[in-house]
């Protein structure tokens with residue numbers, strides 16, 4: 001099951017060349033992941049970070065920029081969970097503007113407990129992530 005979020009490219013997202021500056025994509029990506037945890041997994045960043053003193057830092061990012069984005073473009077970030085490990089999970093996010101592919105991201109996040117050490121996914125969160133698993137692992 002995919003999770004999607006739309007962002008409109010604003011003036012402040014763009015560089016003097018008139019295209020989106022790449023760190024702004026990563027902020028949108030993080031906003032997508034944050035919304036995915038809150039809305040799809042019912043496990044907000046406030047609960048993770050403030051209430052439980054845990055975290056989900058990104059350990060790995062693999063990114064391809066396929067076409068530039070410009071002011072007023074409406075970008076759709078579509079996130080899929082493609083792997084769930086003991087303490088990590090892999091997300092794949094496609095960024096499109098209409099039919100055009102703008103960026104693809106493969107991201108590994110790691111559940112961390114106190115002291116930012118890796119820890120096994122809490123059982124309920126693993127189940128919630130599993131409900132969103134797509135691809136080969138979901139079929140097995």
Ligand SMILES: CC(C)(COP(=O)(O)OP(=O)(O)OC[C@H]1O[C@@H](n2cnc3c(N)ncnc32)[C@H](O)[C@@H]1OP(=O)(O)O)[C@@H](O)C(=O)NCCC(=O)NCCSC(=O)c1cc(O)c2ccccc2c1O
Pocket residue numbers: 030033034055056057058059060084085086087088089108109110112116117118
């Ligand atoms: C991330 C670490 C805490 C991992 O610690 P360590 O390297 O000791 O991990 P292990 O070897 O024990 O492996 C545990 C687990 O992780 C997988 N893994 C580890 N490294 C990688 C990697 N480079 N690529 C892919 N996978 C990796 C490993 O396979 C194991 O998986 P299992 O499923 O088998 O258990 C540590 O490396 C660390 O602290 N790194 C620095 C993290 C960091 O600074 N990231 C950038 C800034 S943080 C950030 O951007 C961010 C912060 C948040 O709070 C977020 C919250 C929510 C969403 C996103 C956030 C976010 O992006």
